[in-house]
Amino acid sequence: MVMLEKWSGVVSVVNIGATKLEGGSRSKVIKIGGQATLPFLFSEGAIPYKPVVAFEVWDSAPPEWPEELVKSLADVLGDPLAWAQKCVQEFKAELICLRLQGAHPDLGNKSVEQEVKLIEQLLKKVDVPLIILGCGDDAKDNLVLPACCEAAKGECCLVGDAAQDNYKTLTAAVLADGHNIIAESPIDINIAKQLNILISDMGLPLERIVINPTIGALGYGLEYAYSIMERARLAALSGDKTVASPFICFVGQEAWRVKEAKASSKEFPAWGPEAERGVIWEAMTATALIQAGADILVMRHPKAIEKVNKYIDELIKG
Amino acid sequence: MFIIGELINGMYQNIGKAIQEKNKSIVQKCALEQLQAGADALDVNCGPASKDQVSDIQWLVESIQEVTDKPIALDSSKPKVIESGLKVTKNKAIINSTTADPEKLSILIPLAKKYNAKLIGLTISAKGIPQTKDQRLELAATIVASCAEQEFPIEELYLDPIVLPVNVAQAQMRDILESIREFKIISEPSPKTIMGLSNVSQGTSVRSLVNRTFLTMAVAYGLDGAILDPKDKDLVDAAITAELILNKQIYCDSYLDAYRKR
Helix, strand or coil, rough: CCCCHHHHHHCEEEEECCCHHHHHCCCCCEEEECCCCCCCCCCCCCCCCCCCCEEEECCCCCCCCCCHHHHHHCCCCCCCHHHHHHHCCCCCCCEEECCCCHHCCCCCCCHHHHHHHHHHHHHCCCCCCEEECCCHHHHHHHHHHHHHHCCCCCCCCEEEEECECHHHHHHHHHHHHEEEEEEEEEHHHHHHHHHHHHHCCCCCCHHHHEEEECCCCCCHHHHHHHHHHHHHHHHHHCCCCCHCCCCEHHHHHHHCCCCCCCCCCCCHHHCCCCHHHHHHHHHHHHHHHHHHCEEEEEEHHHHHHHHHHHEEEEEHHC | CCCEEEEEEEHHHHHHHHHHCHHHHHHHHHHHHHHHHCEEEEEECCCCCCEEEEEHHHHHHHHHHCCCCCEEEEECCCCCHHHHHHHHCCEEEEEEECCHHHHHHHHHHHHHHHCEEEEEEEEEEEEEEECCHHHHHHHHHHHHHHHHHHHHHHHHHHEEECCCCCCCCCHHHHHHHHHHHHHHCCCCCCEEEEHHHHHHHCCCCCCCHHHHHHHHHHHHHCCEEEEECCCHHHHHHHHHHHHHHCCCCCCCCCCHHHHHHH
């Protein structure tokens, strides 16, 4: 007989996107979280929603993406509206993750007005829920993200990232305009918990926070992220609401920067063709993190995403 | 740590007076203050001033339930008073308490089952307070056996080793602490353990410090719950920190606030 664990806690449910009914213009709402047990132990507790893949779209052509990745999206890179549309129409994306990388002072320095205009246009072009990411420069993000939050008011986006030393501006904006927030911690469970408390102390309910635990790709610290996520989930299921947030994992970002994913087969003939290697690396990283409890996987290569979606569909059958 | 606030007791002047005058707001204020300070449940005892405990306990329970859904521990040595309280509790109640005497066990265990309540079992009998660890264990085993026989879930049982004042029974303190650990291995699943803490410092000149130190040590021996004054902030802070050190919650800089906000 299998011993079943009885848990007292449950992961928060976060709603991303708002339909007309909820005051937005999305065609559907993506719900994540709500697990009352560890990943895929269906006989032990409820797992109401499946993990979901978000397609990563940039506001500008990514300068350093490996060739194989660029090839898969070559016709749309540099045109974020066409890129997002392709993801939704051709690849059936349920969720788009827009990275405003071009706002970075060193990577184009796009203005607040340009990014706001992009958000407004994108909301018209695609009707799936949105994740909006800043460029990583705190000062610039603190100008761009509040303006984008306002432009997307009522659409219940997921906006990030807030970090321990820069969370107040974004939290206030997210709170004012009805969005959700990504709380980022550097593979550190103590900081993840502290940041959730700091954000909720500002009045944003814990049910509107998604944790970015920071991950490493397969072979590059994946197991550290895995153990942090597992520890947080065990605490959440034991009743600690301050770490009971769903997880977002930036899989594409990590997988495509490792040598194994991008090096050419000329350089490493024994590793096989790079046309397959990067896709496999991204998909493998994603599937391991799904087992750790990831709720949103932000990914890049359409083929890797296709594989991961199949895997999710198989798993969720129980 | 399952903290039961001890302050709603007719033995205290303000509560005794509130019972006599049927002044709800004093009781309700005391309830909310304890919960805010970190209590998970509230002990309710009519105390000596009450002329009619069977009806006063209902008044106390109903007054408290107007302001909170948290569990209430019905504290009386008289089963009639406990049953009267059980009749009006809306949420999961705690019976405080049975002894190891067969006549008590035969009334209170069925009551706990009937009302789906938790049960606190004192390792004490008509013969008096145990003087050694072995006597405590024997009484604990009697209570556990009786619960098992009557099919009461052992996880819902809290065993209390009976805490004595340190200035009266200094030689027994180690035995009391060790009992906590040994109670847990009487059965599988384990019974839980609890203690009425404040007795340890009765008559001492530094009550808060004695309470705090003893509680911290008891937590290290595996104590699951305590009946105490949650408004003693240092005491609750010490309990939270002791559990943190035992890895029962994840550290963060605001862990004390985080615990109280759960």
